[in-house]
Amino acid sequence: MKLTDKIAAHNSTHPFYTFEFFPPRTDQGLENLVSRISRLSALNPIAISVTWGAGGSTKERSLDLAGFTQSDCAIDTILHLTCTNMVPGLVDDALRVAKSRGIQNILALRGDPPRGEEQWTPIDPRFNHGIDLVTYIRSSTEFSSQFCIGVAAYPEGHPDRQTDEEGEIEFLKAKVDAGADFIMTQLFYDADVFLRWIEKVRAKGISVPIIPGIMPIQTYSSFLRLIKLCGIRVPPSIMSDLEPIRHDDQLVKEYGVRLAVDIIQKITATGVVRGVNFCTLNLEKSVQLVLNNLQWVGGSPKTLNKLIAETPGPIIHPHPDSDLVVTPESATTSATNALASKQILDNEPGRGELNNAATWDEFPNGRFGDYKSPAFGAQDQWGGLGISRLEAVSEWGSPKTVVDLTELFLRYLHSEISTTPFSSLPLSPESLTILPHLENLTTRGWWTVCSQPAVDGASSTDEVFGWGPRGGYVFQKGFVEFFVEEDVVEEIEKKIEQDGKAYVHYFAANVHGECRSNVPEDGRNAVTWGMFPGQEIAQTTIIERESFLTWKDEAFSIWAEWASFYPPGSSERNLLEGVRKERWLVSIIHHDYKREDALWTFLSDGGSVL
Numbered sequence: 001m002k003l004t005d006k007i008a009a010h011n012s013t014h015p016f017y018t019f020e021f022f023p024p025r026t027d028q029g030l031e032n033l034v035s036r037i038s039r040l041s042a043l044n045p046i047a048i049s050v051t052w053g054a055g056g057s058t059k060e061r062s063l064d065l066a067g068f069t070q071s072d073c074a075i076d077t078i079l080h081l082t083c084t085n086m087v088p089g090l091v092d093d094a095l096r097v098a099k100s101r102g103i104q105n106i107l108a109l110r111g112d113p114p115r116g117e118e119q120w121t122p123i124d125p126r127f128n129h130g131i132d133l134v135t136y137i138r139s140s141t142e143f144s145s146q147f148c149i150g151v152a153a154y155p156e157g158h159p160d161r162q163t164d165e166e167g168e169i170e171f172l173k174a175k176v177d178a179g180a181d182f183i184m185t186q187l188f189y190d191a192d193v194f195l196r197w198i199e200k201v202r203a204k205g206i207s208v209p210i211i212p213g214i215m216p217i218q219t220y221s222s223f224l225r226l227i228k229l230c231g232i233r234v235p236p237s238i239m240s241d242l243e244p245i246r247h248d249d250q251l252v253k254e255y256g257v258r259l260a261v262d263i264i265q266k267i268t269a270t271g272v273v274r275g276v277n278f279c280t281l282n283l284e285k286s287v288q289l290v291l292n293n294l295q296w297v298g299g300s301p302k303t304l305n306k307l308i309a310e311t312p313g314p315i316i317h318p319h320p321d322s323d324l325v326v327t328p329e330s331a332t333t334s335a336t337n338a339l340a341s342k343q344i345l346d347n348e349p350g351r352g353e354l355n356n357a358a359t360w361d362e363f364p365n366g367r368f369g370d371y372k373s374p375a376f377g378a379q380d381q382w383g384g385l386g387i388s389r390l391e392a393v394s395e396w397g398s399p400k401t402v403v404d405l406t407e408l409f410l411r412y413l414h415s416e417i418s419t420t421p422f423s424s425l426p427l428s429p430e431s432l433t434i435l436p437h438l439e440n441l442t443t444r445g446w447w448t449v450c451s452q453p454a455v456d457g458a459s460s461t462d463e464v465f466g467w468g469p470r471g472g473y474v475f476q477k478g479f480v481e482f483f484v485e486e487d488v489v490e491e492i493e494k495k496i497e498q499d500g501k502a503y504v505h506y507f508a509a510n511v512h513g514e515c516r517s518n519v520p521e522d523g524r525n526a527v528t529w530g531m532f533p534g535q536e537i538a539q540t541t542i543i544e545r546e547s548f549l550t551w552k553d554e555a556f557s558i559w560a561e562w563a564s565f566y567p568p569g570s571s572e573r574n575l576l577e578g579v580r581k582e583r584w585l586v587s588i589i590h591h592d593y594k595r596e597d598a599l600w601t602f603l604s605d606g607g608s609v610l
């Protein structure tokens with residue numbers, strides 16, 4: 001059924017709601033998301049939306065997931081579809097597959113803007129903006145009558161456009177005039193700003209349904225990252241409320257639920273807004289709690305209580321990544337086989353430490369989380385570097401030699417620049433505690449992109465290392481990741497064979513698909529864990545082959561996108577493309593967390609690195 005028809009027919013005592021999901025980056029995560037969606041469908045959303053990776057990077061998974069929710073879950077599904085950076089013919093293919101699977105709703109989006117002087121991905125010249133996709137579908141005899149089309153709106157302004165509010169509303173009206181049937185908005189946390197914006201939109205003559213995007217705050221660090229990525233303005237009162245509880249993840253989670261309830265109540269009280277879209281990030285508990293507090297949930301309280309009871313317990317999360325926080329959504333393999341395993345819908349999650357679903361409702365749940373989680377890879381699901389060419393050149397300059405790159409990574413460690421292509425936030429306080437060691441490695445040309453120090457029983461409220469609820473203790477094994485040449489990888493392997501067999505594990509991989517490791521094929525290294533009153537041991541940071549290889553693909557794609565900022569044949573592009581082809585990504589873990597210097601001593605030999 002088309003979304004606008006469902007909205008028109010909605011006659012409940014409360015506003016409607018939709019749930020948004022993204023395709024996880026691993027087959028295991030996708031299988032468990034299917035189970036999660038099955039549970040959440042009992043909350044009676046009028047529709048489910050499924051995101052589309054940049055340039056069609058999640059085409060197969062997105063189409064399979066949307067087909068599953070439409071057919072097997074019997075929930076009307078909205079397929080997000082981006083149009084820029086798409087290879088010719090991919091838009092038509094996606095629309096035909098969606099039509100064949102009974103999907104009648106499309107959210108037409110622009111997607112990533114063009115990067116650099118020349119795209120390294122072929123582009124279909126018909127599509128440069130969301131309006132082009134709307135116009136194309138509406139003018140097609142094959143697709144026009146099939147699809148109800150939605151478009152995006154930005155109550156606080158588009159993060160990539162230097163246009164005033166009036167200009168943004170004109171863009172929106174043009175999309176509606178081209179044939180859009182409904183509008184879904186970007187996230188926001190200021191209800192007053194949204195209400196003023198919607199008044200102006202209606203005054204412009206835009207009358208189609210407007211569905212605001214709501215995302216409950218999960219953790220303080222992920223919230224800061226989100227508002228930076230999306231250019232969202234936050235009222236000072238919210239930041240003041242979060243400041244005293246920022247190190248208590250459970251309190252932040254509870255605050256996020258209350259804030260979402262307050263915002264929803266305020267924007268729906270006037271009757272101008274008839275429903276909301278929950279950006280779930282593939283998490284479930286916050287959405288359940290928000291709906292429960294709003295008293296919007298269909299069915300009996302007993303049914304809801306059962307759902308919440310079966311959902312993971314107290315919310316905790318891995319400590320924020322040290323000098324790497326980039327984990328965009330970037331899956332490319334087919335999910336057909338994963339979705340074929342429908343029997344998982346009836347199975348309860350396992351209770352062992354390695355697959356306990358209680359660790360699956362955390363955020364961020366990126367590459368350091370459990371790769372079996374439905375939310376694996378959620379931390380930066382929008383994809384790409386999230387920065388324009390001009391911004392990149394301004395921040396990172398024009399590196400022409402390996403020495404220039406070493407200097408760039410050192411400047412980041414010295415806080416002379418606030419980002420690198422591998423980290424969109426300044427160096428964390430945690431990384432500052434091991435700064436001399438990171439400087440030592442980087443000076444040798446081992447460009448560090450992620451690390452953490454060993455920690456033996458710090459308080460869960462510790463200003464630097466703490467996470468999770470109060471009254472607990474947290475632990476960490478030291479690890480570090482960096483890019484090096486192949487001969488250095490061989491030196492490291494020899495060193496581990498001679499001196500580190502009992503305590504050191506490593507992974508090393510290159511862009512060509514080669515992977516070396518001394519970790520058993522099914523080995524999983526928990527490198528961050530915590531113990532809290534009334535809970536099982538929580539293993540929140542796990543490094544194993546599946547997640548490392550997923551991240552490896554992402555890491556080398558970052559080099560490619562960075563290279564695309566510079567003209568073909570330029571010294572900068574040749575350098576960055578050469579690094580991508582020649583260097584290896586290496587991850588080293590030292591298991592003796594009792595000694596703070598164990599990893600760094602191992603990597604040193606007589607005071608110099610190896």
